[in-house]
Amino acid sequence: QGLLVESGGGLVQAGDSLNLSCTDAQRTFQLNGMAWFRQAPGKEREFVGGVPWNRSGASGAFYSSSAQGRFTVSRDKASNTLSLQMTNLKPEDTAVYYCAATNSRIHRTEASVYLDWGQGTQVTVSP
Numbered sequence: 001q002g003l004l005v006e007s008g009g010g011l012v013q014a015g016d017s018l019n020l021s022c023t024d025a026q027r028t029f030q031l032n033g034m035a036w037f038r039q040a041p042g043k044e045r046e047f048v049g050g051v052p053w054n055r056s057g058a059s060g061a062f063y064s065s066s067a068q069g070r071f072t073v074s075r076d077k078a079s080n081t082l083s084l085q086m087t088n089l090k091p092e093d094t095a096v097y098y099c100a101a102t103n104s105r106i107h108r109t110e111a112s113v114y115l116d117w118g119q120g121t122q123v124t125v126s127p
Contacts, residue, residue, distance in 0.1 A: 002024060002025070002026050002028025002029055002101065002116055003024075003025040003026050003028070004022055004023070004024060004025070004029070004099050004100070004101065004116060004117065004118035005022065005023045005025055005118055005119070006020060006021070006022045006097065006098065006099055006118040006119065006120060006121040007020070007021050007022075007023075007121060008020040008021050008121060009096075009097060009121030009122045009123045010122075010123070010124070011124045011126065012089055012123075012124070012125055012126070013089075013125070013126050013127075014089060014090055014091055014125055014126065014127055015088060015089065016089050016125070017085070017086060017087045017088075017089065018086045018089060018123060019083060019084070019085050019086070020036070020083065020084040020086070020097055020099075020121060020123070021081055021082070021083050021084075022034075022036075022081065022082040022083070022084075022099030022118055023079075023080060023081055024080040024081070024082070024101075025080075027080050028101075028116075029080075029101040029116070030077060030080075031053055032053050032101040032102060032103060032116075033050060033051065033052050033053045033101070033102045033103075033104055033105070033107075033108065034050060034051055034053075034075060034082045034099065034100070034101055034102075035047060035048070035049065035050030035051070035073075035099070035100050035101075035102070035108075035109075035114060036048040036049050036050070036073060036082070036084045036097060036098070036099055036100075037097070037098045037099075037100055037111055037114070038093075038095035038096065038097045038098070038123075039095055039096050039098070039120075040092075040094060040095040040096075043095075044111075045098070045111045046064065046111075047064050047109035047110070047111070048063070048064055048066075048067045048071060048073075048084065048097070049061055049062065049063040049064065049067050049071055049072075049073035049084065050062055050073060050107065050108075050109070051073055051074070051075045051082070052105075052106075052107065053104075053105060055075065056075050056076065056077050057074050057075065057076070058072055058073065058074040058075075061073045061074065062107050062109075064109070066092075070086065070087050070088050070089075071084060071085065071086050071087070072084070072085040073085075082099050084097065084099075086123075089123075089125045090125060091125050091126065091127050092125075093123060093125050094123060094124050094125050095122075095123060096120040096121065096122050096123075097120060097121050097122075097123050098117055098118055098119075098120045098121075099117070099118045100114035100115075100116060100117045100118070101114060101115070101116040102114045102115065103115070
């Protein structure tokens with residue numbers, strides 16, 4: 001089983017930007033689809049954005065409607081890192097953000113098909 005480690009969370013103000021990183025510490029997920037999810041208190045975990053197993057950079061990335069246009073997911077296989085660049089943050093973006101890996105070869109947004117997860121990093125956006 002691999003190890004995914006998120007970093008970069010914090011407290012920001014509405015309108016600010018924030019970058020999150022997820023490191024595939026054991027180089028386990030080179031051939032897996034990767035994605036970011038988030039979970040706010042009292043809510044279900046929701047898909048944010050992902051990249052297919054066979055792509056690098058931001059090529060082929062797919063997003064939730066709430067993330068489209070504000071967030072960018074990219075993958076650097078050389079450094080085993082998945083990034084989430086968030087701009088124009090809103091208070092409703094406040095959540096714990098997780099990166100995850102899936103064996104699926106097609107675009108999937110359901111949390112249930114992602115079998116490996118990081119521990120999460122808290123993002124808090126103040127009004």
